[in-house]
Amino acid sequence: MRAARASLCLHVLLIVASVVGAFDPITTTVMVGIGAALTRGIYNYLHESCDSRWIAFNSTGLEEDLRTQLFGQHLASHIIGKAVKGFMNTTNPKKPLVLSLHGWTGTGKNFASALIAQNIYKEGMQSQFVHVFTSELHFPHAVQMDTYKTQLQQWIKGNVSNCPQSMFIFDEMDKMHPGLIDSIKPYLDHYEKLDGVSYRKAIFIFLSNAGGEIIVETALDFWKAGRSREEIQLKDVEEALTLSVFNNKRSGLWRTSLIDKNLVDFFVPFLPLEYKHVFQCAMATMRAQDMDLVQATTIADLVAHDLPYFPKGERVFSVKGCKTIESKWEYYT
Structure with a gap:
């Protein structure tokens, strides 16, 4: 995003530079000034600043x-x-x-x-x-x-x-x-x-x-x-x-x-997560990989099921929550 903004400013400068060569020295000075001002304006518009264009609560x-x-x-x-x-x-x-x-x-x-x-x-x-x-x-x-x-x-x-x-x-x-x-x-x-x-x-x-x-x-x-x-x-x-x-x-x-x-x-x-919540985390990860629903559901279930839970016998709450899902899902594909 920031690289794209810098690229745009550079593009404007190059355009101005290519145009000013066709004018006499006085016109060239004016054109360079206009180009610099235009570039500053674009930079200020695209560069993040502490105002309502960049900070607005949704x-x-x-x-x-x-x-x-x-x-x-x-x-x-x-x-x-x-x-x-x-x-x-x-x-x-x-x-x-x-x-x-x-x-x-x-x-x-x-x-x-x-x-x-x-x-x-x-x-x-x-x-x-x-x-x-x-x-x-x-x-x-x-x-x-x-x-x-x-x-x-x-x-x-x-x-x-x-x-x-x-x-x-x-x-x-x-x-x-x-x-x-x-x-x-x-x-x-x-x-x-x-x-x-x-x-x-x-x-x-x-x-x-x-x-x-x-x-x-x-x-x-x-x-x-x-x-x-x-x-x-x-x-x-x-x-x-x-x-x-x-x-x-x-x-x-x-x-x-x-x-x-x-x-x-x-x-x-923040409450400890249950299986259904870990499954939701895994499903969100699978959707981000553009998997079809059947495959995503199968893998999400495997990932969520294999994580450790407590109390040991009842397996109610996840020990690690959703922490390791991002690093483990590929193991099941």
Whole structure:
């Protein structure tokens, strides 16, 4: 996409260059000026910028994507849809939107983040205004904590200064060094401006496996009681999840002031997936390969069936969720 835009600008320059040779020097100077201005205009039009041409919230699109693509996550879909819609439709929010997504691997946390980005930014996750931090890549060494804190503050301040509607995604929060995330606490608070910069239109999303055990326990309790997973509500898990994350040294949010000061707007639980949800994930993968329905259904069933489930005897919930489907489906063809 970006390469195509650059190619178009170059094409315009070549056309102008081929034309100006046919005119006298004065006309040539005028033509070159027109060509340069035209090229700048095209570049500015095609190059992503922090305005409504490139950043426009699609409320209906997000709601539909969460409903039809985020399998088995009725609770997360509802919370995320309401939270993002409420925030994006507020002209002057009082603070940034802060979401903390929790659950075992393969349940859809990264995918949900991508759906949010796709329905806000024209470029989706490829947008220059969407920034992803991974603990093991960006903050690997505990001895460099002070350096990381300074860098993180500078990165966020610089990017929000460039575009107030920036999105920051922190993956692998459960692997983040305790105390690091507190360095950005002022940016998540209710301040109108800090050093001349307003952070109120930014979005911060934390992704973590921490708290997964509490969520799984809740899902198991409902299953053992013969109740549908769709009956699980936020009140059934929110308090226990928050306490678990706050008191877990490996959560990345251990004893953090973000929780203590109620700066996280929603702790979003991602439930463990059942066979039918893993099958849906596999079917989506098969459809992307343009398989016919019969073959896709057969392979999706094999992939979903062969994954490990727990409790061991009943095989109710997938251990890995949809995590390994992309890498395994070819084995069955």
